[in-house]
Amino acid sequence: MKWGSQLATYTPMIQQYLEIKKGVPDAFLFFRLGDFYEMFFDDAIQAARELEITLTGREGGGTEKIPMCGVPYHAADNYIARLIEKGYKVAICEQVEDPAHAKGVVRREVVRTITPGTVMEEKTLNGKGNNFIGAVVEQAGNYGIACSDLSTGELYVTSFPGAIASLLDEVNVYNPAELVGDQHVLTQLQEGSSWGRNVPLTSWEECGEELLEQQFSQDQLDQLSGARRRAVKVLLCYLEDTQKRSLKHLTILNIYEPKQFMVLDYYTRRNLELTETVRDRSKKGSLLWLLDRTQTAMGTRLLRRWIDKPLLSLKEIQERQDAVEALYKNMILRDDMRRELQPIYDLERLVGRISYGNANAKDLHALKLSLRRVPTLAELCSQSGAPVLERLVSKLDNCEDLADYIDTVLVDDPPLSLREGGLIRAGYDSYLDQLREASANGKRWLADLEHREREATGIKNLKIGFNKVFGYYLEVSKANIGSLPEGRYERKQTLANAERYVTTELKEKERLILEAEEKMVDLEYSRFLELRDYLMDHLTRLQKVAAVVAELDVYQSLAQVSAEQRYVKPRIAEGYDLHIEEGRHPVVEAMMDDVPFIANRTALNTEEQSILLITGPNMAGKSTYMRQVALIVIMAQIGCFVPAQSATIPLTDRIFTRIGAADDLIGGQSTFMVEMKDIQIMTEQATASSLVIIDELGRGTSTAEGMAIAQAVIEYVHGSIGCKALVSTHFHELAHLSESLSSLANARMAVEESGEQVTFLRKLVPGAADTSYGIYCAQLAGLPDMIIKRAYHLLDSELQNKPAAAGAVMPQLPARPEASASAVQAGEQAEEEFDLPFDLGETDDQAARGVMKPQVMQAAYEALHNRSASSAPAATLVKEQEQEIVQESLPEESATPGEVVQLSIFEEAAPAPAVKTKHQLHEEQVIKQLKTADLFNMTPMQAMNLLNDLKQKLK
Numbered sequence: 036m037k038w039g040s041q042l043a044t045y046t047p048m049i050q051q052y053l054e055i056k057k058g059v060p061d062a063f064l065f066f067r068l069g070d071f072y073e074m075f076f077d078d079a080i081q082a083a084r085e086l087e088i089t090l091t092g093r094e095g096g097g098t099e100k101i102p103m104c105g106v107p108y109h110a111a112d113n114y115i116a117r118l119i120e121k122g123y124k125v126a127i128c129e130q131v132e133d134p135a136h137a138k139g140v141v142r143r144e145v146v147r148t149i150t151p152g153t154v155m156e157e158k159t160l161n162g163k164g165n166n167f168i169g170a171v172v173e174q175a176g177n178y179g180i181a182c183s184d185l186s187t188g189e190l191y192v193t194s195f196p197g198a199i200a201s202l203l204d205e206v207n208v209y210n211p212a213e214l215v216g217d218q219h220v221l222t223q224l225q226e227g228s229s230w231g232r233n234v235p236l237t238s239w240e241e242c243g244e245e246l247l248e249q250q251f252s253q254d255q256l257d258q259l260s261g262a263r264r265r266a267v268k269v270l271l272c273y274l275e276d277t278q279k280r281s282l283k284h285l286t287i288l289n290i291y292e293p294k295q296f297m298v299l300d301y302y303t304r305r306n307l308e309l310t311e312t313v314r315d316r317s318k319k320g321s322l323l324w325l326l327d328r329t330q331t332a333m334g335t336r337l338l339r340r341w342i343d344k345p346l347l348s349l350k351e352i353q354e355r356q357d358a359v360e361a362l363y364k365n366m367i368l369r370d371d372m373r374r375e376l377q378p379i380y381d382l383e384r385l386v387g388r389i390s391y392g393n394a395n396a397k398d399l400h401a402l403k404l405s406l407r408r409v410p411t412l413a414e415l416c417s418q419s420g421a422p423v424l425e426r427l428v429s430k431l432d433n434c435e436d437l438a439d440y441i442d443t444v445l446v447d448d449p450p451l452s453l454r455e456g457g458l459i460r461a462g463y464d465s466y467l468d469q470l471r472e473a474s475a476n477g478k479r480w481l482a483d484l485e486h487r488e489r490e491a492t493g494i495k496n497l498k499i500g501f502n503k504v505f506g507y508y509l510e511v512s513k514a515n516i517g518s519l520p521e522g523r524y525e526r527k528q529t530l531a532n533a534e535r536y537v538t539t540e541l542k543e544k545e546r547l548i549l550e551a552e553e554k555m556v557d558l559e560y561s562r563f564l565e566l567r568d569y570l571m572d573h574l575t576r577l578q579k580v581a582a583v584v585a586e587l588d589v590y591q592s593l594a595q596v597s598a599e600q601r602y603v604k605p606r607i608a609e610g611y612d613l614h615i616e617e618g619r620h621p622v623v624e625a626m627m628d629d630v631p632f633i634a635n636r637t638a639l640n641t642e643e644q645s646i647l648l649i650t651g652p653n654m655a656g657k658s659t660y661m662r663q664v665a666l667i668v669i670m671a672q673i674g675c676f677v678p679a680q681s682a683t684i685p686l687t688d689r690i691f692t693r694i695g696a697a698d699d700l701i702g703g704q705s706t707f708m709v710e711m712k713d714i715q716i717m718t719e720q721a722t723a724s725s726l727v728i729i730d731e732l733g734r735g736t737s738t739a740e741g742m743a744i745a746q747a748v749i750e751y752v753h754g755s756i757g758c759k760a761l762v763s764t765h766f767h768e769l770a771h772l773s774e775s776l777s778s779l780a781n782a783r784m785a786v787e788e789s790g791e792q793v794t795f796l797r798k799l800v801p802g803a804a805d806t807s808y809g810i811y812c813a814q815l816a817g818l819p820d821m822i823i824k825r826a827y828h829l830l831d832s833e834l835q836n837k838p839a840a841a842g843a844v845m846p847q848l849p850a851r852p853e854a855s856a857s858a859v860q861a862g863e864q865a866e867e868e869f870d871l872p873f874d875l876g877e878t879d880d881q882a883a884r885g886v887m888k889p890q891v892m893q894a895a896y897e898a899l900h901n902r903s904a905s906s907a908p909a910a911t912l913v914k915e916q917e918q919e920i921v922q923e924s925l926p927e928e929s930a931t932p933g934e935v936v937q938l939s940i941f942e943e944a945a946p947a948p949a950v951k952t953k954h955q956l957h958e959e960q961v962i963k964q965l966k967t968a969d970l971f972n973m974t975p976m977q978a979m980n981l982l983n984d985l986k987q988k989l990k
């Protein structure tokens with residue numbers, strides 16, 4: 036709606052509103068009017084909808100009423116929080132002059148714009164995690180990124196030469212709530228496949244150098260150049276414009292080189308569930324959840340950062356390991372440290388609030404209590420015997436003077452409100468003490484007066500009270516009014532059962548008491564502000580304490596988990612070889628209650644193999660195994676101990692994973708396309724020091740093409756990249772690659788089959804598997820019997836129709852597992868029941884051992900079909916067996932159960948369109964899925980089931 040066109044006719048206040056709104060076009064303007072923040076025009080319409088508040092109208096001088104809605108100022112935080120959570124910005128516009136002195140409309144200004152990346156309010160920050168805002172720019176072929184958490188004062192800066200994918204990976208590390216910067220960079224990021232976030236993106240220009248000089252020391256600025264400098268400038272400029280205050284806690288620049296850390300792209304973080312689970316994005320079930328035994332909020336955030344950014348420096352990793360080891364071995368020291376850390380408040384956020392000027396007396400009291408713990412912590416470290424811990428605290432300024440100062444000024448349990456007194460300790464300010472005395476005396480005088488008046492009047496229930504409207508009064512119940520002396524009492528208020536009076540003497544004393552109290556409150560407030568301002572000049576000192584506390588907390592957390600879970604210290608090496616003896620998946624193990632986790636060995640080296648091609652049934656534990664290797668490498672490189680009997684971990688520059696579908700996050704791209712794009716990035720960026728993990732490579736397309744791609748990719752990883760890789764596949768035919776690729780070895784997940792039962796042993800053994808047990812797994816998952824039987828039936832048909840051998844990359848039929856004695860029995864029973872024209876157990880050697888060959892099954896079906904040529908259901912079955920129906924999309928809503936749907940047939944083998952019921956179509960769809968999961972086997976018992984099924988149909 037175009038409201039501005041009537042500008043000239045609007046009232047001065049609305050004109051003022053519109054003028055101010057021009058400066059914050061992308062934010063809701065909360066316009067202060069008395070006790071309310073009002074919104075007008077389109078803001079009002081949208082806010083009423085988003086906040087579910089009443090939309091009203093107001094005359095404003097135009098031809099129509101102006102849409103308006105408002106929220107009470109004392110409850111505004113809740114409404115602001117709701118808008119911020121939805122990704123909006125809110126500009127707070129206050130009256131900036133006293134209405135009593137204003138000529139015309141009271142002057143108003145935007146005092147702060149709250150945005151998703153700049154919230155400071157606890158309610159919206161919601162817990163201990165970071166809330167980052169990022170600035171991204173491009174300069175001279177480099178991308179620069181600066182990310183800050185205003186609530187904690189952290190500021191990180193780095194840059195990348197010319198690859199937007201690297202910038203996107205970095206942005207994803209911070210998971211920012213808001214991004215600003217160069218428009219073209221924002222657009223490029225948004226187009227990236229792993230973008231998938233809905234946060235405000237604001238194109239923003241840098242401003243002058245003054246801001247930089249105001250915030251950072253010259254030493255720091257000397258290290259800040261090019262795209263990094265510009266990114267910091269853009270960020271500061273945006274923060275200044277929106278926050279409109281100096282940011283005294285944003286003075287430490289953490290500049291880092293990307294090559295200091297292992298690269299983990301978005302999908303790898305997600306697939307490995309480093310900080311949240313794939314399923315419901317919760318922390319529980321992630322690596323962070325497992326390793327987080329931190330006691331402080333700073334520790335929790337730092338641990339997350341360490342997990343997000345595993346180290347690449349041997350020295351730094353070993354230093355962390357040494358600290359963890361010292362605490363791992365000394366349980367008493369660890370417990371003492373945990374006890375001292377536990378009561379420490381979130382120092383970083385307290386510092387943020389002091390800087391913002393919204394820390395209250397409780398916050399400063401919490402700061403004091405926290406600082407009181409630091410000397411003991413430092414003492415524990417210096418006596419630990421661990422050089423790393425000793426070094427950490429050797430030059431620590433534990434800010435005892437600040438704690439003492441707070442202690443001198445503030446009472447022990449100060450109130451929340453700053454404007455009601457009761458904050459300042461007695462003895463700190465003599466004038467305040469005098470006022471307090473005067474106030475206390477006055478109250479004593481009041482108590483005496485009450486006593487005296489009761490005596491004088493004989494009214495026992497006469498009492499002195501106070502309210503804000505009438506001040507102090509004498510209250511007498513109506514029944515006793517007659518006992519009051521004439522003239523001395525002046526009536527002020529009549530209640531249902533009582534009258535309230537004042538006397539000249541009472542009014543005089545009241546003036547003195549109230550004056551003293553008002554002065555006291557003002558004086559206490561200004562003393563409090565002095566204290567807060569003093570602390571504001573010491574924020575960097577406090578931030579350094581916070582950093583040490585956070586680091587200690589992470590060390591004890593890693594040590595605690597490592598000790599509880601029986602982890603071992605890995606040997607970190609600069610070479611190539613990776614060796615894990617008896618490795619375990621840390622999270623799966625921790626979540627398993629009754630069954631033990633089966634440990635497995637991993638050896639990827641130049642001597643034996645650098646690539647393992649893992650085959651084996653569904654559900655056997657392939658993904659778990661591959662993820663466990665990646666997690667062990669990450670844990671090792673953050674300095675943690677690892678779930679294994681022993682481990683040698685080479686410094687790994689990047690872990691690349693391609694596991695499962697991620698298409699929920701990617702608009703407009705197919706799963707297969709995403710997989711291929713990821714593989715492309717891997718081929719471009721993986722080095723010989725990388726670890727590549729690919730689960731079910733090439734599964735998203737036709738079997739032959741998928742297998743061809745898988746082989747080509749494996750050959751490329753083997754020949755051109757030379758990195759360590761774990762690849763799982765259901766294309767068992769790829770096993771032959773071990774003959775042509777010298778560094779590739781086959782491994783499989785062992786299973787034990789007995790009759791109908793398949794037991795997953797979870798043990799990785801050498802050699803290739805020959806079956807996937809897909810239908811068996813589907814059965815375990817509880818798919819209807821009818822589908823399972825039908826799937827086995829179709830599978831068998833497929834087995835018979837496959838060409839014998841179609842070249843190196845064409846699928847071949849896997850051998851069938853050996854059948855047990857019960858299976859032989861089943862075969863015999865089938866022969867008897869169906870009166871089959873052949874002997875199920877005697878077709879060849881295999882049959883003699885009870886294995887039902889495809890030819891045998893085929894013959895069995897034919898015999899049955901011939902016997903029942905006139906039977907309609909059987910005829911349909913045969914027809915279905917002969918025709919391969921490729922169904923692209925099922926007209927879900929158009930067909931009711933039993934209704935007939937016409938489908939086109941794509942396979943050449945199918946001569947004419949088939950007519951199927953919706954039920955059949957559903958069934959086929961599921962079967963098709965099972966088939967693409969590679970269902971290439973059948974046990975005799977299952978064959979028996981199939982025959983029974985046919986028997987039913989013939990009836």
Ligand SMILES: Nc1ncnc2c1ncn2[C@@H]1O[C@H](COP(=O)(O)OP(=O)(O)OP(=O)(O)O)[C@@H](O)[C@H]1O
Nearest residue numbers: 631632633634652653654655656657658659660797
């Ligand atoms: N080593 C192990 N010890 C104990 N249980 C395990 C082990 N490995 C896996 N499991 C259990 O088996 C389940 C299936 O494992 P996983 O998903 O790794 O199998 P998979 O072979 O990758 O299956 P699919 O091919 O169907 O994806 C896991 O959820 C886990 O509970």
